[in-house]
Amino acid sequence: MFADYAKVYLRSGKGGDGHVSFRRELFVPAGGPDGGNGGKGGDIILEVDSGLNTLTDFRHVRKYVAGNGEEGGGRRCSGKNGQDLVLKVPEGTVVRDFETGKVITDMSGGNRREVILRGGRGGLGNMNYATSTMQAPKYAQPGRPGQERMVTLELKCIADVGLIGYPNVGKSTFLSAVTNARPKIADYPFTTLTPNLGVVDMPGGGGFVIADIPGLIEGAADGVGLGHDFLRHIERTRLLVHLVDASGLEGRDPVEDIERINEELRRYNASLADLPQIIAANKTDITEPESDAPARIRAWADAHGMPCFEISAAAHHGLQELLFKIAEMLKQIDKKPVVFEREFTWADAIPEELPYEVTRDGSDFVVEGPMIEKMLGYTNLESEKGFVFFQNFLKDRGVIDRLKELGLQEGDTVRMYGHTFEYFDE
Secondary structure, three states: OOOOEEEEEEEOOOOOOOOOOEOOEOOEOOOOEOOOOOOOOOOEEEEEOOOOOOOOHHHHOOEEEOOOOOOOOOOOOOOOOOOOEEEEEOOOEEEEEOOOOOEEEEEOOOOOEEEEEOOOOOOOOHHHHOOOOOOOOOOOOOOOOOOEEEEEEEEOOOOOEEEEOOOOOOHHHHHHHHOOOOOOOOOOOOOOOOOEEEEEEOHHHOEEEEEEOOOOOOOHHHOOOOHHHHHHHHOOOOEEEEEEEOOOOOOOOHHHHHHHHHHHHHHHOHHHHOOOEEEEEEOHHHOOOOOOHHHHHHHHHHHOOOOEEEOEOOOOEOHHHHHHHHHHHHHHOOOOOOOOOOOOOHHHHOOOOOOOEEEEEOOEEEEEOHHHHHHHHHOOOOOHHHHHHHHHHHHHOOHHHHHHHOOOOOOOEEEEOOEEEEOOOO
């Protein structure tokens, strides 16, 4: 079964707790603290596998959890890091946050491997807390929790050309005639229930990929039938070939069909209706001689500035001319792949109502609370980008303003859950 959508729960590993222990050896009566640090939790990683073309595996397993980090040990031994969990996905998979619908990542183009959820940092052992005034600390830092999200995976076909049109207008027949693809073909609606891909080889070594998008119907943009499942596969295409039945055997008006399909594209995603489009009037070999359908189709295409070709996919009439026009137009269209930009940040995962508290401890300032602890668990402060992101988060949530109200000045020290920062005013 072809599967192009899945909803799954992901959770990275928890960091191991820091350890509390003291060195005890012969002739060393007060060896001091030697509790080691906890191991880092495992990451959730997505990796493109070129051998996959569906999301079937994610239909059967809906929960994925990486390994937890181990607790630190005595004699300054650090705990073992949790095992990363690598999930294989087909190219073209778009990952979205389930709650907000925002794009987390798009596994397309050069993005072949990405860490989706980072494991929690391991806690510090008591050996890290020894000072001149506290030589035998009896506490250690707990490991940070892992990240967790409910996400959706959407597979959007990567093809140069998308075949669109009502059911039973001959898209599968066209694809089998011009490529080596062998889709199911029959004379009844909805023969095709899954997108089919085929490669067109052109003279001189050129070529392009065509996606046979299952037949659209009125209301597809609202999810009628399998509308959304079909329409998502058009979003990456650079050019649309709109097949329409010119024979009139289905009892529908071909011009109305064209207008209805374009309206569904516009309602689903306005940019789809703006894609370059070629009109292909199919089944002209069985069109009645007195029929005005081909002429009306051409008149509509001319009025909208679209090329129009009269073809017969079954009889292989007019196909070469159409293919050469497709190749010509593709050369004029930007070859940059359609990649969905990241929209989701981990600030979106922190509810606005989570509390925090800002206090003074002597000359230092202390910021605590669920909001701060949760965000620290989500942010990689070791990278410049992560550090800047955390600074902006504190500004957006009013933490910096609150610190200034308490007298924060340049050069002051701010402590947050084991992290120490020196404040510099911009």
